[in-house]
Amino acid sequence: RKEVEQDPGPFNVPEGATVAFNCTYSNSASQSFFWYRQDCRKEPKLLMSVYSSGNEDGRFTAQLNRASQYISLLIRDSKLSDSATYLCVAPLREGAGSYQLTFGKGTKLSVIP
Amino acid sequence: ETGVTQTPRHLVMGMTNKKSLKCEQHLGHNAMYWYKQSAKKPLELMFVYSLEERVENNSVPSRFSPECPNSSHLFLHLHTLQPEDSALYLCASSQDRKAVPGGELFFGEGSRLTVL
Numbered sequence: 001r002k003e004v005e006q007d008p009g010p011f012n013v014p015e016g017a018t019v020a021f022n023c024t025y026s027n028s029a030s031q032s033f034f035w036y037r038q039d040c041r042k043e044p045k046l047l048m049s050v051y052s053s054g055n056e057d058g059r060f061t062a063q064l065n066r067a068s069q070y071i072s073l074l075i076r077d078s079k080l081s082d083s084a085t086y087l088c089v090a091p092l093r094e095g096a097g098s099y100q101l102t103f104g105k106g107t108k109l110s111v112i113p
Numbered sequence: 114e115t116g117v118t119q120t121p122r123h124l125v126m127g128m129t130n131k132k133s134l135k136c137e138q139h140l141g142h143n144a145m146y147w148y149k150q151s152a153k154k155p156l157e158l159m160f161v162y163s164l165e166e167r168v169e170n171n172s173v174p175s176r177f178s179p180e181c182p183n184s185s186h187l188f189l190h191l192h193t194l195q196p197e198d199s200a201l202y203l204c205a206s207s208q209d210r211k212a213v214p215g216g217e218l219f220f221g222e223g224s225r226l227t228v229l
Contacts, residue, residue, distance in 0.1 A: 004155070034217075043203060043220035044156070087156070101218065103156040 004090045006104035017078050021107045023088030024070045033071050034089040044087055078111045116140040119204050119221035127229050134189040134224045136204030143209050145187040150201040194228045201225050
């Protein structure tokens with residue numbers, strides 16, 4: 001069964017905290033995965049791509065564990081503006097050479113003062 | 114400011130109405146998508162158009178009918194909808210459908226549909 005699983009949260013963390021989200025996926029041989037961010041009543045926007053070697057962008061670090069089939073997102077020094085829903089996205093195999101981008105339900109993060 | 118624009122942003126319709134959602138992308142992309150986002154559910158891919166070829170999710174009811182007259186415009190025609198069809202309908206585009214595993218989806222702000 002094709003699926004992407006995330007803990008829906010909410011994660012309520014104080015400003016300055018470090019928070020990590022995990023996401024598990026099934027049936028993908030893709031080299032890249034994605035984290036999207038969706039603010040309340042807004043559209044999803046790409047936050048980071050995740051490659052086998054991992055990816056770091058400022059306070060955000062994404063890792064891929066292919067053996068265990070999970071992707072992680074680490075946010076350091078949380079800011080109030082980080083409050084959003086984080087969507088894990090995996091290209092899951094549909095057939096020979098064919099993939100469909102499959103979204104998780106999202107993990108809600110609230111950073112509190 | 115988004116390169117993908119959707120209209121209307123909000124729509125309320127009765128079950129017997131016929132309406133259409135419109136999407137336009139200004140990014141020069143070759144693939145466009147309709148997604149449905151319901152509360153507490155993941156984004157669900159409804160339709161993909163890539164270089165005028167349509168790929169659809171077989172679970173989408175026939176009361177949803179897409180139209181893609183060119184690579185920049187995408188419509189979703191709605192008729193005899195049900196209250197459970199109330200959701201946020203998101204349009205997206207990407208450079209190329211085959212490149213999607215390594216590429217990025219650009220979403221519009223969505224059309225929030227309420228079916229009474």
